[in-house]
Amino acid sequence: MILVRCIKNVYGEAVGIPSELMDVHLLFKVNHFYIADQDNEGHLVTQDEEGEPHIIADSNEILQGDSWFHEHFMLL
Numbered sequence: 001m002i003l004v005r006c007i008k009n010v011y012g013e014a015v016g017i018p019s020e021l022m023d024v025h026l027l028f029k030v031n032h033f034y035i036a037d038q039d040n041e042g043h044l045v046t047q048d049e050e051g052e053p054h055i056i057a058d059s060n061e062i063l064q065g066d067s068w069f070h071e072h073f074m075l076l
Contacts, residue, residue, distance in 0.1 A: 002036045004046065004056070004073040012054075027054060028072065044069070 010028040027048040028034065036046040036056060044057035057069040 003076040006032050008072050010072050
């Protein structure tokens with residue numbers, strides 16, 4: 001189990017929401033904390049604000065080199 005803090009809002013696509021309205025679908029909120037676990041394939045996975053699972057890093061062993069993760073999250 002890994003605790004991460006969101007350092008930049010993360011928006012995503014949602015089924016049935018037009019792409020021009022995508023900004024209103026906030027997955028992860030800045031300054032919120034999330035518990036992440038590694039799945040069977042080695043990805044770091046956490047749940048968004050609606051409880052849906054999302055991969056936030058390719059694996060917890062390579063977090064140092066995962067630029068997308070470090071742009072949006074901080075390990076605690």
